[in-house]
Amino acid sequence: MSGAFFELSGETGRLRLLLADTWKSRSLLWMLARKDFFVRYRRASLGVFWAAGLPLLQLIVLAVVFSRVVRIHSQVNYVTLVFAGLVPWTFFSTALASASTAIVDGADLSTKVYFPRAVLPLVSVGSAAYGLGINVVLLVAVAAFEGVPIRASFLLLVPAAALVGLLTAAFALVLSALHVYFRDVRYVVQAAMAVWFYATPVFYPFRLAQSHGLAGLLSVNPMAGVVQVFRAAVTGTDGALGLPLWWTGGWIAALFLAAALLYRRYDRVFVDLL
Amino acid sequence: MSTEGAAMRLVGVGKRYVKYEDAPMLVTRLAGLRTRTRRSSLWAIRNVDFELQRGDVLGVIGRNGSGKSTLLRMLAGVTAPTEGTVMVRGRVAPLISVGVGFHPELTGRENVYVNGTILGLSRQEVDRRFDEVVDFAEIPAFIDTPVKFYSSGMFVRLGFAVAVLAEPDVLLVDEVLAVGDIAFQLKCYDRMQQIRDRGTTIVVVSHNLNAVRLLCPRVMVVHDGAVRFDGAAEEALALYHDLLGPQPDEAATIDEERAAEVEEFLLLGADGSDSSTFSSGEEVRIRLSVRFLEPVNGVVFGISLVSEEGVPVYSDSTNWEGTGTFSTGQRAVFEAGFRLSVPTGSYTVGVGLRRADRPVSLARTPRPRMIYVAGRHTVNGAADLGARFRVADHAGPDEAV
Numbered sequence: 001m002s003g004a005f006f007e008l009s010g011e012t013g014r015l016r017l018l019l020a021d022t023w024k025s026r027s028l029l030w031m032l033a034r035k036d037f038f039v040r041y042r043r044a045s046l047g048v049f050w051a052a053g054l055p056l057l058q059l060i061v062l063a064v065v066f067s068r069v070v071r072i073h074s075q076v077n078y079v080t081l082v083f084a085g086l087v088p089w090t091f092f093s094t095a096l097a098s099a100s101t102a103i104v105d106g107a108d109l110s111t112k113v114y115f116p117r118a119v120l121p122l123v124s125v126g127s128a129a130y131g132l133g134i135n136v137v138l139l140v141a142v143a144a145f146e147g148v149p150i151r152a153s154f155l156l157l158v159p160a161a162a163l164v165g166l167l168t169a170a171f172a173l174v175l176s177a178l179h180v181y182f183r184d185v186r187y188v189v190q191a192a193m194a195v196w197f198y199a200t201p202v203f204y205p206f207r208l209a210q211s212h213g214l215a216g217l218l219s220v221n222p223m224a225g226v227v228q229v230f231r232a233a234v235t236g237t238d239g240a241l242g243l244p245l246w247w248t249g250g251w252i253a254a255l256f257l258a259a260a261l262l263y264r265r266y267d268r269v270f271v272d273l274l
Numbered sequence: 275m276s277t278e279g280a281a282m283r284l285v286g287v288g289k290r291y292v293k294y295e296d297a298p299m300l301v302t303r304l305a306g307l308r309t310r311t312r313r314s315s316l317w318a319i320r321n322v323d324f325e326l327q328r329g330d331v332l333g334v335i336g337r338n339g340s341g342k343s344t345l346l347r348m349l350a351g352v353t354a355p356t357e358g359t360v361m362v363r364g365r366v367a368p369l370i371s372v373g374v375g376f377h378p379e380l381t382g383r384e385n386v387y388v389n390g391t392i393l394g395l396s397r398q399e400v401d402r403r404f405d406e407v408v409d410f411a412e413i414p415a416f417i418d419t420p421v422k423f424y425s426s427g428m429f430v431r432l433g434f435a436v437a438v439l440a441e442p443d444v445l446l447v448d449e450v451l452a453v454g455d456i457a458f459q460l461k462c463y464d465r466m467q468q469i470r471d472r473g474t475t476i477v478v479v480s481h482n483l484n485a486v487r488l489l490c491p492r493v494m495v496v497h498d499g500a501v502r503f504d505g506a507a508e509e510a511l512a513l514y515h516d517l518l519g520p521q522p523d524e525a526a527t528i529d530e531e532r533a534a535e536v537e538e539f540l541l542l543g544a545d546g547s548d549s550s551t552f553s554s555g556e557e558v559r560i561r562l563s564v565r566f567l568e569p570v571n572g573v574v575f576g577i578s579l580v581s582e583e584g585v586p587v588y589s590d591s592t593n594w595e596g597t598g599t600f601s602t603g604q605r606a607v608f609e610a611g612f613r614l615s616v617p618t619g620s621y622t623v624g625v626g627l628r629r630a631d632r633p634v635s636l637a638r639t640p641r642p643r644m645i646y647v648a649g650r651h652t653v654n655g656a657a658d659l660g661a662r663f664r665v666a667d668h669a670g671p672d673e674a675v
Contacts, residue, residue, distance in 0.1 A: 031391045039379050109375045138448035
């Protein structure tokens with residue numbers, strides 16, 4: 001007999017327990033994430049290629065439209081600049097699209113077997129992380145192809161990926177919890193993503209927004225900070241971060257804590273509404 | 275926190291559900307207009323106290339909506355009680371509609387790993403048990419086939435195999451044994467007995483009273499959100515049966531007329547009084563008191579005995595020419611006596627009166643009555659044919675070489 005046991009009383013759990021439980025389920029989390037990622041491409045004859053192919057296609061469209069048609073100017077290589085924004089953005093939006101409905105979609109499982117429900121939205125984040133991994137490698141390849149020198153600053157991609165992961169996890173927890181109560185959340189997410197894409201410097205340089213007096217707006221957008229870290233990693237324009245790293249990191253950590261606290265309030269009673 | 279070795283302990287457990295009269299709207303909630311949403315709350319189950327030791331087997335029976343699923347969910351740790359404390363020691367493996375968490379696109383092998391991990395096993399533990407799981411499920415040839423191509427039987431077998439081979443400390447079984455063929459069901463019973471002997475605590479929730487009787491010495495009856503009884507299986511089953519009460523009217527299959535009126539429908543046991551619990555082999559007398567509202571020439575009196583699963587066990591009637599001639603206002607008592615040679619279970623006894631000359635029911639057919647028969651423990655099947663066993667004294671083979 002294993003030493004594990006559980007004791008349940010009251011409908012609101014403690015944050016520490018929630019985090020500890022979720023941490024203990026990390027092998028389950030990765031197993032489900034891997035399953036989710038590979039099952040998605042299993043029936044497609046091109047398989048996992050799609051995970052890399054779609055963002056590349058989007059990159060080509062954006063690069064052509066905004067460098068040839070709209071003519072956005074930047075001091076650094078524009079294709080690399082766009083891709084450095086597109087990689088975290090693709091991760092963020094695909095993860096949230098499935099994470100926001102994860103608890104409801106996983107009702108079949110979670111109403112029957114106990115495991116920390118937080119695993120479900122986090123599985124969506126983990127599954128998207130496989131795509132992120134592929135795209136980060138692709139980003140380095142695109143940078144090299146465009147003649148951007150590969151420097152030590154590329155190591156910044158690791159904390160950058162961790163930051164976007166934490167930020168996405170925070171939103172995933174809150175949105176999946178809200179979606180249990182309000183089934184319109186998935187549409188709100190779709191709508192918000194469409195707007196948010198433009199509010200994030202994905203296809204324009206941060207300076208461009210600054211010069212239009214939109215820096216204040218961008219500084220509260222945590223995705224803007226994340227994109228800037230990705231850019232600093234590949235283009236190495238150190239001073240051009242626009243947002244200090246401590247600001248982005250602190251903001252994301254605060255969001256995550258708030259998300260976990262909010263999520264905790266409902267974790268134990270979701271099942272009653274599924 | 276934990277107490278002297280109990281595998282499971284519930285103290286004053288209750289669960290209240292809040293029901294929203296209309297779906298909450300994001301916009302109105304955000305605008306602080308929550309008063310518009312009417313809510314009502316309902317205690318699904320309340321005041322549950324019990325304790326199980328390692329190796330105990332508890333059956334839980336109750337009608338739909340009695341609160342037993344809520345109880346099971348709390349035992350699984352899936353939802354938290356509104357009041358009281360649920361303490362469960364060890365790893366819980368639920369067996370609630372088997373194959374939960376199976377992904378149709380994944381192969382049997384991959385699903386065993388995913389499901390094993392969900393049940394709390396490490397990869398190495400699944401590795402170690404893998405062959406045994408496949409063996410038990412009897413699907414070695416299909417283990418690398420996506421489970422969407424599995425037959426429902428294969429699906430169930432694999433799900434059960436994973437759950438029992440996870441060697442949980444607590445196994446929760448909900449209605450699963452109704453599926454699968456008899457041979458596999460028996461194998462499951464054996465397996466459950468084995469893991470119980472190894473110290474696994476088992477809770478079985480089922481409508482299948484036979485399965486409950488077979489597996490559980492202790493049975494809890496849940497009714498209207500409260501535990502009505504917790505004790506010996508036979509007593510529990512008899513009580514459950516009483517609580518089932520009147521069954522809804524069954525649709526009449528033949529035309530009815532009002533040529534007569536049934537005044538009384540009694541089932542008399544050996545002691546001559548009306549009863550709804552009998553023991554196997556006991557003589558039951560069906561007595562139907564009827565008043566005729568118009569003259570009738572020739573009445574056919576029929577009876578039926580139907581098992582809980584809806585299987586007609588026995589039906590019979592007076593001959594087709596009918597019995598007797600009755601005038602307006604006359605009263606008559608129709609009786610049929612037979613021996614209840616059936617195994618333990620719930621049955622319904624139905625009666626009918628019809629005209630001999632055409633297929634028309636004479637009177638409004640009374641509701642079939644539910645009875646519970648306590649049978650001999652060794653008997654299974656549809657009928658108790660009363661075998662006599664004998665072990666002959668055998669001198670040994672004469673033709674021994």
